[in-house]
Amino acid sequence: MPRIYNTRQQKLVLSCLKSDYPSHMTAEDILLKLREKDEKIGLTTVYRTLDKLVSRGIVIKFSMPNGTKACYKFADSDCALGEHYHLLCTDCGRMIHFECTHLDNLSQHILSEHLFSIDSFKTVFYGKCSNCTLNEDNAK
Amino acid sequence: MPRIYNTRQQKLVLSCLKSDYPSHMTAEDILLKLREKDEKIGLTTVYRTLDKLVSRGIVIKFSMPNGTKACYKFADSDCALGEHYHLLCTDCGRMIHFECTHLDNLSQHILSEHLFSIDSFKTVFYGKCSNCTLNEDNAK
DNA sequence: TTGCGTGCAAAGGTTTTGCATGGCA
């Protein structure tokens, strides 16, 4: 079993995600934010560190639609409390957090009736947020 | 408003998606299938044709997690009949079609209570299918 | 000292773009 080193860069990446909690950051967001503070770190290291944090369950990765950057978020202990989904507006790109008893039942139902175990962290609902729906209606 | 040409290649791409309906194909799948039949077509054209078909609502595009190929599917009139979601197994990559009264209510609820209009065509549930769950359990 | 971590450069894989040519209407 490989040893885990506690390096300057790993602390930087994690503290960056924590300070932005509960919003999401891309690998590049993290790189730029750290470099703004004159911290020296490479993009490769950011990616590799994120990978490790994800595999240790400390960080959650959201895979975005094709070609788009993945988002990472600090896995607060809150996450363990309840099902927690995300809505992504395909117009403005805003990511909306979303907790609801309706969905607590959903994964239960899909597991028992459809034999599929949903990963609520990875699942993202695509659609249009209220703002963008309004703007669109006004434009007509 | 630009005119639309009815070219050999566009017919090929669409007929290819139709013949595989209701399963999904990547741009490369389409290219290879057509070239197997000795049809001459380029990958660029496949992508550009798919884009046009998607923007006309004739084809539905599924964006896969980062770096993975996007999938395209012919938009049959069936699609208009009911809510229709997809389950994507993150282990084996299998895409499972999924219709359920439970979900018919879901988008209604999210719209009225959370003011977000879900696009069921774009939304994909990530998780693990029964096969992969079984295999994993057996491996232990 | 050991061996994981780092970072640059380069590769990887999918999708897009530039540009000259082809072909529909």
Place this chain on the structure above:
DNA sequence: TGCCATGCAAAACCTTTGCACGCAA
């Protein structure tokens, strides 16, 4: 004929890998 469509090559894009060096324990 006019203008969109095509296709090759090259670019763009995010992410991963190779490799030599750095650094934590």
